[in-house]
Amino acid sequence: MIEHPGFQVEPWCLRETGLDLGVLAQSESVFALANGHLGWRGNLDEGEPHALPGCYLNGVHESRPLPYAEAGYGYPEAGDTVINVTNGKLLRLLVDDEPFDIRYGDLRAHERLLDFRAGTLSRTAEWTSPAGRTVRVRSTRIVSLTQRAVAAIRYEVEALDGPARVVVQSELVTNEEMPAADADPRAAAALKAPLRSEQHEQDGARVVLAHRTANSRLLVAAGMDHRIEEPAGLSTTTECRPDLGRVTATTLLRPGERLVLTKYVAYGWSGARSLPGVLAQVEAALVAAVGTGWEGLLAEQRAYLDDFWDRADVEVTGDDEIQQAVRFALFHLLQAGARGEGRAIAAKGLTGPGYDGHAFWDTEMFVLPVLDYAVPQAARQSLQWRREILPLAEERATVLGLHGAVFPWRTIGGRECSAYWPAGTAAFHLGGDIAAAVIRYCDVTGDREFARGAGLDLLAATARMWRSLGCFDQRGRFRIDGVTGPDEYSAVADNNVYTNLLARQNLLAAADGATGHPDRAAELGIEGAEADDWRAAADAMTIPYDEALGIHPQSERFTDHEIFDFAAFTAKRYPLLLHVPYFDLYRKQVVKQADLVLAMHLFPDDFTPEQKARNFAYYERLTVRDSSLSACTQAVMAAETGHLDLAYDYLGEAALMDLDDLEHNTRDGLHMASLAGSWIALVAGFGGLRQNGPTPCFTPRLPAGLTGLAFTLSLGERRLHVEVGHEAATYTLRAGESMEFRHNGEAYVLSPDAPRTLPVEARPSLRSPGQPAGRAPARRTPDP
């Protein structure tokens, strides 16, 4: 674990009071601002030092060829890579001709603060130049949640100990020089300067630059405008070149005087619209932002966030670190999804270039389960993106010889970008994940228009895929062979339980949707026989079970395989994938991330309590958690099976993944799924929330380390507040009409003015069943 003495534990913000260049990259990720459309990493205002500069527009990518030493039919030929678009964050400062650079001179004070309620990143620095002149810099940065194309910075320089000539250069920079990557040199070369100038123009303190990507042919425009509160003697100039816009303000500040500059930045992009169209869009956004003004933007942002926290806050008592972490997580999930509007939510959101900026199944299975209850319109938009790429997924299915749709394992633009098919194309569960997300979203929100529209389109296309992927065997069982489940240390196996349960749910939901919407079914060409066939396949779905061991093999025959020799590995050799060839991982019992255990979380009624207990214990001893997608699920099932302390440990791992950089790659961006996992571990783990249908069900139970947990769920028009203590749970309907819920398996009706308080079963925590040597989670519960 990396220590960050600078991060204070506070309930509503993340504060850094020291600047450690060794973890600068991580801080750039955790201090990132975004709104689902536009993302700015938390780079220092002056640009340098930096670890990884980053400005992203959701969907803007370049294509690059995917090389194969031995190619095969159906291998994708090109991959999408997120690019660093024009940097609008830069505000360079010279103090008496010395560049403000904290690597030189003396940084006497430093603070950065990410405010979860204000939605701002603010910074204060006091710095004495090598020549001895001291200034205080205050900046506040905002990426607007209400004006999605807009970001703004308030930048203030004050002379402290004598007169200082200050020069502030506010810049737009395209094709920034990036630090050398350790990846494939060809890929790096292709993306070195991905943007080609189309136009650059200036007007007073306003500059707009427009560029186009070479291969993906996307137009990207960025503009800036400025308002300067001028002391006497200010002079400004504006420059504009193809890859550079610069507004320079200079003045002589006497001690106590301040130069205050407000920079408004707007972005636009399109793969379809014309250059004048995109330029006009950026200029309009700039005019609107300037018109709203700095204080107006701040006020809009706070109002947006007040509403969000009112709908979605999670309160944790007894563990301030977890309290901060879960709000940090919710804030970043909101930033990732709020204004995506028809674009994907990538694995790293808009906080870094990790995983090439691709979206995976994580979105549907980890991020959306939170957004469904917290920001349902963002969940809907994310699913709408899947609907928009459906034609590409149908093309892909045809290439693969299947019916319906095969969605890309990893993508930005909608085409498959996975170059290793056993862990990409073969992971067909993605189709079921999308269907599950559709079903869940509709159950939680009651959004009937989506259910009969885009939702049914997605369910039907994925059901058709399953029906053509699987087959009835001679015994009449429906089999799905040769697929890869969530566990990436197994691949290309038969009848993966997780996959088959998802497929079953998918087939039944599509059949029910077709039956329930005959007009839509006709439009989709679904005849009655097809829906019946889907039901028949679902009813005959193979779910392997090992009678001898009394557990479910995650895929057929999994339990026949040799158990990986964990004792031969020490903790420092993890992740295993860097030290063990795939062939050896695949043929042994070793689990990278929850697979069968995730199936038990998602399909609680398909396993008896005894099976859950045995399965959990069995897989716990095989699971090495070399993925950030595991701890939260293990927390949930540990809680359900009575291992409350272990669940609490896993909650800590999920919640602190990025704040403590547990996987050593937060530098490339935050792990959206693990951030979501902190909510999942709390709400599904200790709140015991399950919802398969319109009724939310709770089985609350707290670990010894927490004294209380409260959370609010949006359920369509309803707002349900749940408070969990060690002895009782209280359900309060804060908005909407009466509703049904379940507590410990019993159904109750909750009315608007009548909170219900129900007893929580006191259960001592069971002992941990044990993990592979060296892979137990960090203990969070102190020894008694």
Add this chain to the structure above:
Amino acid sequence: MIEHPGFQVEPWCLRETGLDLGVLAQSESVFALANGHLGWRGNLDEGEPHALPGCYLNGVHESRPLPYAEAGYGYPEAGDTVINVTNGKLLRLLVDDEPFDIRYGDLRAHERLLDFRAGTLSRTAEWTSPAGRTVRVRSTRIVSLTQRAVAAIRYEVEALDGPARVVVQSELVTNEEMPAADADPRAAAALKAPLRSEQHEQDGARVVLAHRTANSRLLVAAGMDHRIEEPAGLSTTTECRPDLGRVTATTLLRPGERLVLTKYVAYGWSGARSLPGVLAQVEAALVAAVGTGWEGLLAEQRAYLDDFWDRADVEVTGDDEIQQAVRFALFHLLQAGARGEGRAIAAKGLTGPGYDGHAFWDTEMFVLPVLDYAVPQAARQSLQWRREILPLAEERATVLGLHGAVFPWRTIGGRECSAYWPAGTAAFHLGGDIAAAVIRYCDVTGDREFARGAGLDLLAATARMWRSLGCFDQRGRFRIDGVTGPDEYSAVADNNVYTNLLARQNLLAAADGATGHPDRAAELGIEGAEADDWRAAADAMTIPYDEALGIHPQSERFTDHEIFDFAAFTAKRYPLLLHVPYFDLYRKQVVKQADLVLAMHLFPDDFTPEQKARNFAYYERLTVRDSSLSACTQAVMAAETGHLDLAYDYLGEAALMDLDDLEHNTRDGLHMASLAGSWIALVAGFGGLRQNGPTPCFTPRLPAGLTGLAFTLSLGERRLHVEVGHEAATYTLRAGESMEFRHNGEAYVLSPDAPRTLPVEARPSLRSPGQPAGRAPARRTPDP
């Protein structure tokens, strides 16, 4: 099938009487000359037109990086690629300043003849230049089987219809411009001019060029010298540049006069020795060749081949096409292996750059079973090569986390060059194939020195690999999971029958070898417990069997999978791998090439006759033969199970693979394994030869299409001649002491002077069990 009107059916040669530029590439492969060390494709003397120029030295390769869009632990970083070395074949001719080029002027007569007994490629051409002057060119080319570094050409020009000024340019050309490849442009770039000049020198009509490869750092030297039978007025000049040596002879020929030039070429290469050392070697070889003289080289060659045919000929009566084909095959197998001497026998021999010049398991399982009986010293040398790369295979095992040795799936230099692990690294059967080849070679030849030396080294290293690759399961069975068998349309499956039977044989042979040679066992660090453990694993080896179907699944659970929908494919869409993704092939019952059927050929005692019949019929209906490694095995098992006509059809496919270019890739080189397959189909199929131990066993049976079959086998010092007819077979010991053999399961002793004639069981051919739609072999037996 491509028609080649130019190839005449003759018993002892391959003759082409017309020149079809459309199949020039194929002709360059079938007319290639080689001796296992040096190979020259059958390019026209004057260099152009050409399809694919090619001069190869066994082992000379360049390394190139292997690109991965998504890399993984243990993936090989570099691959070997065979390179076209300095071309010594070139003899350019000018007639009255018109280049002799058959694309211009009028080619009035053309013949090429590959003489299997002389070991020469001769050519006659009568050509009238665009200016109207007619010459006759006769050339004879030889790659010496007795002087392995040496090739030579006798080139004769005669003026026919008037005086002609002729200029002959005899060249050495390095880094020839190659036709554009359709492969990865990076690979092509790396290999465009692979040789860098180290030295070039001339002395009279002798030129020597020395080069080095850039990455693999191999020194390659080529030299030429000349003897010219001069008419009056000859003048010669010599030029020498880094990449070009040229000796030019010019004279004025009157009608009937001839210019006769003999070109001697010698090659040498080394990765270890110095430049002077390699130059000296080449110069010495040249001196020896010139000293031997043209007639001397021809005489040596014929004597070598007389002996070969005496030991190894196969006589087929009733089918002249097959007679020619099997001699063509034996001649090319001899050329591939005769003088390899510590180098691999590549899949294409030295006849073309196909498969990058790599050697695969084909060598051990198809080529060596012929060479064991025909050219045993070549078989030994090939296995010796495996022994020489054993240290690299041990390193590879360590990388993969295994003990013993993991040999490379494809290689030139000994390192793994396979970039797709499911069809490369996972094909662990290669280790068992090598062990099987060691066992077979020792059984056939009785070579005890090899058995206790290199043979035991190989058996022990591969046995250790098996023991660490497999494990005992809870029921005490020994399992080998997650491997790929011969069928490349299945991969990464558990307990492949072929693999497990090989592993069992390997483990037992290694244990027996250790017990039988305690001194060697001690050297190899084999303790008694280790050998016992090998035996225990062998005894507990899992051999899956499907009781319901009464057949052996080729791997565990294979028969649970869906049967591929062959009806949906028409013949023109084969090979399937160009139209169906791997994931779909792997998860269905579809077989690229004999796998379980090959196991039945190799391990006849592990299957009952009824199982063989059922298994053969079952797999016959699933096997699409998208590999050239299948027809011969299907021929053998079709014959054994009584489908004699079908066996005959498969014999035809194996035997005519290259002569009829059945897979449309003979242009890249001949299919050594399929050439061997024609012998296997005849000798193991219709001769019924099986040998597991010192005693050869025969169950002869002829198809209706053949009237007789005779073959000679070398068995150590013994030479056994077998003549098979429809009613009887006669066994004659032509050399060596009395021996045991089996005929139709009965043991007999054969004495030197007492041939045995024994009855052949007359059996009507069973009907074909049927193949996938459109994939039946071409019928060879006319309808009655």
